[in-house]
Amino acid sequence: MNQLPNLFPWSHFGFNVYLLLVIFFLTTWAQYSPQTYPDPRTDPLSCRLILPGQLCDPSEILLPEERRNLMDKTTRLQQITANIRNTAPACANSQNSNLYIMIALIEKLGTNPFEAVSIEKFTNLLRSKYQNYQDVSLCDTLVLIVNSRMDRQVFTVAGRDAKLSREVLQMAFHRNVGHFRGGNYALGLEGMIEYIVSSYNSAHIVQVQSPVQGIDSVNSVQLPTSALPTSGSGQFITHGVRQKPDPKAQLDKFNFDAVPEEDRLWVQILYKASSQCGYDAERISRYARAIVEEAMQLSLKLISDPRYNKIEEESQDVNSGPNPRDKAWQNAKTSFLDSLYEKYGQKFPRKLEKCPDIAENSASRRLL
Numbered sequence: 001m002n003q004l005p006n007l008f009p010w011s012h013f014g015f016n017v018y019l020l021l022v023i024f025f026l027t028t029w030a031q032y033s034p035q036t037y038p039d040p041r042t043d044p045l046s047c048r049l050i051l052p053g054q055l056c057d058p059s060e061i062l063l064p065e066e067r068r069n070l071m072d073k074t075t076r077l078q079q080i081t082a083n084i085r086n087t088a089p090a091c092a093n094s095q096n097s098n099l100y101i102m103i104a105l106i107e108k109l110g111t112n113p114f115e116a117v118s119i120e121k122f123t124n125l126l127r128s129k130y131q132n133y134q135d136v137s138l139c140d141t142l143v144l145i146v147n148s149r150m151d152r153q154v155f156t157v158a159g160r161d162a163k164l165s166r167e168v169l170q171m172a173f174h175r176n177v178g179h180f181r182g183g184n185y186a187l188g189l190e191g192m193i194e195y196i197v198s199s200y201n202s203a204h205i206v207q208v209q210s211p212v213q214g215i216d217s218v219n220s221v222q223l224p225t226s227a228l229p230t231s232g233s234g235q236f237i238t239h240g241v242r243q244k245p246d247p248k249a250q251l252d253k254f255n256f257d258a259v260p261e262e263d264r265l266w267v268q269i270l271y272k273a274s275s276q277c278g279y280d281a282e283r284i285s286r287y288a289r290a291i292v293e294e295a296m297q298l299s300l301k302l303i304s305d306p307r308y309n310k311i312e313e314e315s316q317d318v319n320s321g322p323n324p325r326d327k328a329w330q331n332a333k334t335s336f337l338d339s340l341y342e343k344y345g346q347k348f349p350r351k352l353e354k355c356p357d358i359a360e361n362s363a364s365r366r367l368l
Helices: 011-029 066-080 119-130 164-176 175-181 183-206 248-252 259-277 281-303 306-315 323-346
Strands: 102-108 142-147 153-159 208-210 216-219 237-240
Touching: 011 306, 102 119, 102 183, 102 281, 119 142, 153 164, 164 175, 164 183, 164 237, 175 183, 175 259, 237 248, 237 323, 259 281, 306 323
Parallel strands: 102 142
Antiparallel strands: 142 153, 153 237, 208 216
């Protein structure tokens, strides 16, 4: 029997390359499902930890030092609650009744079109997996915080017996929203944990002044069931909140016209510095300096840039019809911006800090 000649000797190789690319794409971009996301207690290396812990960061969103510090802080804060008796009936005879916090960071949810999932569903499924799908009647004090960086969302689920209300979990995020908005995820998560631990303590013990002895006495109280909103799964949840609200909406809430003219520029700079870098009063001058230096670097280069000068000329052209500035930028888009982005966009780092560095720390990032 005669064998047909192989007209496409490269076809098998091409198929293999295609298959490898598909596998690489799915591995790189699909990120994780709740079923495949690693457990830092059993697979610390995949979570970018040296030893088993309660924090998982497979995409390396945090720096190694940030991971270590956050893990240490979580452990220390949990030790504060170790001697507090959990008043929940399900935890009365349980050896694992202490507050237990876990943190999961992920680059982006829903990148696999065949496995789209909301952050709420992802968090609840991952939490069930971390608990080995335990019976809902058992003592449940696990708090799981999921931070999806590119989705700019945080979602927290707390076990029924932690007695942390929806409002408490919401407040834990809102008190630290500035850190998340500025890309300071480690500080934001640390602040959330501090608030959660404090609220847990308050939910299970109440310090009251003794009117007779004049000393502090500790009374163990159980919150009314009606004050504790629950979901159908017997868990307290807080809805996911975007870490970076619409800048325009935030800007409209601050009335710059009410600021005296001589202060307005610097108030705008401080506003931008706070929004991008955080709300640390001790560092606000450093944040403001970073914003100003970055703006000056750009402006000095733009003044002598012929393409920017052309944009400005077209923006001032009254003969071009309505919205001349929009047209000028649209022309820039088609004439050079799109081609530059296509050429260099894939090489741009994906983890730039939102807050710019100040001059002495940013020599390598200055415009050439």
